[in-house]
Amino acid sequence: MIAPAPSLVPEDAAGNWVDRYAPGFLRPFLRLARADRPIGSWLLLIPCWWSTALAAAMATRAGTPVDALQLAALLALFAIGSVAMRGAGCTWNDILDRDIDGMVERTRGRPLPSGQVSVTGAFTFLALQGLVGLAVLICLPRFAILVSLSSLGLVAIYPLMKRVIWIPQAVLGLTFSWGALVGFAALLGTLPAAAFLLYAGSVLWVVGYDTIYAHQDREDDAIVGVKSSARLFERNTKPWLVVFYAGAVVLIGAALWAAGAGSIAWGGLGIFTVQLATQVRRLDIDDRELCLALFKSNRDAGLTLFAGLMVDALLA
Template sequence: MITPAAAPADAAGNWVERHAPAFAQPYLRLARVDRPIGSWLLLIPCWWSVALAARTMLAQGVTPDPLAALAYLVLFALGAVAMRGAGCTWNDILDRDIDGKVERTRSRPLPSGQVSLAAAFAFLVAQALVGLLVLLCLPRFAQVTALSSLGIVAIYPLMKRVIWIPQAVLGLCFSWGALMGFAALMQALPPAALLLYAGAILWVIGYDTIYAHMDRADDEAVGVKSSARLFERQTRPWLVGLYAGAALLIAAAVAAAGGGVYAYAGAALFAGHLAWQIARLDIDNPALCLRLFRSNRDAGLVLFAGFVLQALAG
């Protein structure tokens, strides 16, 4: 057994432990329902995309259907929870042997024996079916766009065995929602969508590098690759480049969508939050890394608020 250096328990004392029925707790933990930050970070680019697509349509002289936009926000929220849970279940199935060697993860349902491998596969299918129901509620172009991501999602958990920056593949997965709002509302992927997607990828690589520093010692011990191990003491300058690139690409997406003072203000506040993370970072403080990682939900929601205000303002 490998004991990490002061790795925080990032899911201790949560509502699942306090209130969920005992029989359901292992499955809720398998889907990371006890750690909703992942669902938020998967969802937020979807919400960005819906709001910025609405702004793009207005700039083109087309009035978006507000009820359709609201419906997509709700559908993407349901889909994010289901597919994040399915992704985490798939990850734990593939990583069950590695997880058993690490103190922070050895109590997960699969390595601890709380859930059998067959039950985990069945639970994976059940979550995927929920995602399928959400998918069927979307326009055909959006369905095809969503399905195009499945190959990347499937291989992501294996990437930490192969490449030194598996966070790049995570970025491709977790940023896919930046395309989905455009695909659903406009049934097209204009330049604003592609720029938003590119910016979101750099954002994901940045925040997941911060998160990966919590497991740096464990990853080295078991031979798992990560950007935290690769960058190590150079993490701060790398984050400057990643986060600056994310902010610039998102600002370019705003310009391509027609601009607007509220959208630019949201982008500026988002960039300011990323700069604050870099200034606070201490890669040897796992608890701080966790807090900075989680704070990206707030950064993303601030940007979303700017996009929504701009869409409402026209």
């Protein structure tokens, strides 16, 4: 299942907890799931938490407050599910992209192209992560299960989109933002207008931050022939980021308005907006390290908004 592990360590993985603490035989699989780089799990989780907090506030204001333990359990389930499904998505992505990854400087050290994990081993690991996701899924209400399952088509096709369309980040946005619907489905048993507005805003946010991320691979993508919004926008990236981020803020604001959110939630959105504007101001598309740092800063931006939504829900 595992070939002798070479010394290659993918991307910015060196020095992380996987290299320091994980048993040697597990490290290639943990890297395959990007456990050494948890930022993706955070970014998948945050829309789930946004929707849960906003739905909890709506339920409380409608006279049916959510039990604190139920709310905490739901947030924890989403956290576990996000880690499992992000890992599964990365594994599926690497199975499909193993030949391309071997030609890109930043990704040639990944477990599959470097020979640390076989394709059979990767499929086995994918199935195990899927079982964890399934265990989380069956803990949710039936409507939330149906809403969650309806995202699987997007999960399956996203890795292929870079071969087809110039903005594969749009499909990533549709996929990574699905949790913005699931929180409402789990707590309210329905999808109100606020859910779709929050989802649309999250999609634009994802397109923006993943465009920043894609600038790390812009030159390699051009050589390999892979499409991306970074290649499409190039020197016009900043104006497009203004469009995406401004649209995200407006749509999320519309979701807050539709949900009857309080002042603390709006304050969280205000800080979120400042953080996005700072990314645009600081961006230098030729500085790979800065692009990575700005991309990662979206975790803190998203958690800031979540904190505002959560406090608003608790005070509702």
